[in-house]
Amino acid sequence: MSKYREPQKYMAAGIYPYFREIDSHQDTEVTMDGKKVLMFGSNSYMGLTYDKRIIEAAINATKKYGTGCAGSRFLNGTLDLHIQLEHELAEFVGKDEALVYSTGFTVNSGVVSCLTGRNDYILGDDRDHASIVDGRRLSVSTFFHYKHNDMDDLERELKRCREDAIKLIVTDGLFSMEGDLAKLPEIIELKKKYNASVMVDEAHGLGVFGRNGRGTCDHFGVTDDVDLIMGTFSKSLASIGGFVAADSDTINWLRHNSRTYIFSASNTPAATAAALTALHIIQEEPERQENLWKITNYALKQFKEAGFEIGETESPIIPLYVRDAAKTFEVTRLAFDRGIFINPVIPPACAPQDTLVRVALMATHTKEQVDTCVSALRDSFKELGIIQ
Numbered sequence: 001m002s003k004y005r006e007p008q009k010y011m012a013a014g015i016y017p018y019f020r021e022i023d024s025h026q027d028t029e030v031t032m033d034g035k036k037v038l039m040f041g042s043n044s045y046m047g048l049t050y051d052k053r054i055i056e057a058a059i060n061a062t063k064k065y066g067t068g069c070a071g072s073r074f075l076n077g078t079l080d081l082h083i084q085l086e087h088e089l090a091e092f093v094g095k096d097e098a099l100v101y102s103t104g105f106t107v108n109s110g111v112v113s114c115l116t117g118r119n120d121y122i123l124g125d126d127r128d129h130a131s132i133v134d135g136r137r138l139s140v141s142t143f144f145h146y147k148h149n150d151m152d153d154l155e156r157e158l159k160r161c162r163e164d165a166i167k168l169i170v171t172d173g174l175f176s177m178e179g180d181l182a183k184l185p186e187i188i189e190l191k192k193k194y195n196a197s198v199m200v201d202e203a204h205g206l207g208v209f210g211r212n213g214r215g216t217c218d219h220f221g222v223t224d225d226v227d228l229i230m231g232t233f234s235k236s237l238a239s240i241g242g243f244v245a246a247d248s249d250t251i252n253w254l255r256h257n258s259r260t261y262i263f264s265a266s267n268t269p270a271a272t273a274a275a276l277t278a279l280h281i282i283q284e285e286p287e288r289q290e291n292l293w294k295i296t297n298y299a300l301k302q303f304k305e306a307g308f309e310i311g312e313t314e315s316p317i318i319p320l321y322v323r324d325a326a327k328t329f330e331v332t333r334l335a336f337d338r339g340i341f342i343n344p345v346i347p348p349a350c351a352p353q354d355t356l357v358r359v360a361l362m363a364t365h366t367k368e369q370v371d372t373c374v375s376a377l378r379d380s381f382k383e384l385g386i387i388q
């Protein structure tokens with residue numbers, strides 16, 4: 001470890017793009033080193049992270065319950081607030097019950113790892129989130145990965161599985177780097193054909209797709225055929241934490257066997273109340289989702305017309321392909337110098353040949369802000385010869 005100096009190389013070149021300090025609240029505009037910067041690197045799709053109602057709910061919960069629960073949900077860490085949130089989440093995504101975890105990462109790592117046995121199989125898209133990857137690494141089951149959104153490849157892998165074994169297909173609903181959707185209707189067809197089960201990660205789909213933001217499963221009309229739905233609070237729900245929803249028997253098993261649930265301290269009262277209030281707001285204010293799609297469609301059109309390569313995205317996540325790691329860092333710095341905060345994406349978050357910068361939109365972005373972003377990024381890309 002003492003020889004690990006890769007980050008220092010980029011620091012010396014002045015293009016290290018991580019751990020940049022923000023000294024204001026998260027919104028479409030933030031302050032960094034006294035400079036105002038347009039934020040296009042946030043996952044706050046609903047634009048709720050500075051909503052006064054959510055802040056008040058978090059403050060009131062802290063006053064009532066304190067700053068923490070001092071234990072796991074399994075022991076002394078369950079509040080009536082946790083139970084209320086679980087009931088409402090289950091109803092929202094259309095499942096019997098839900099479990100709330102301390103982070104979204106621990107949902108996937110703790111659920112995927114304990115659903116199947118030594119003689120069973122887990123099948124995953126090769127662009128699944130790192131938390132899904134870690135979950136299957138912790139599992140004793142055999143793992144097969146299939147090429148991204150390649151249903152023929154998924155079927156080939158399903159044919160390799162023993163007929164009498166449990167076969168769990170795990171996929172992101174909305175892929176967080178490339179912005180494209182899983183082929184859930186086709187996955188469900190294969191599930192039925194090969195007697196498999198399906199788990200969908202809705203971390204980035206909630207708030208964005210489906211009725212009132214219920215996610216990609218609702219968007220495709222396959223909720224009843226998806227066995228487990230996972231989601232996070234750190235995106236549209238303006239908090240921190242995560243959940244999994246499923247039938248009562250599955251939740252009963254997870255409640256007593258999922259190690260990241262049993263052995264982690266429970267969500268703080270503030271985080272729980274914030275997520276619950278955000279859940280209410282996105283249902284009561286459908287105009288937020290409508291605004292998000294208006295600005296998304298506008299931005300997609302502008303980036304395409306400006307000559308950017310944006311791949312197969314069909315969401316508020318817009319990848320701008322660079323295909324060179326060093327230039328990816330350089331364009332991130334140039335964009336920042338022009339007042340735009342974006343995130344670089346390099347391996348292992350993408351394939352080596354697919355490095356990109358990721359633009360993420362919020363319901364509260366304006367067309368004028370998008371125009372400023374497109375212009376600044378076009379100039380930055382042209383300066384490095386990435387686009388003509």
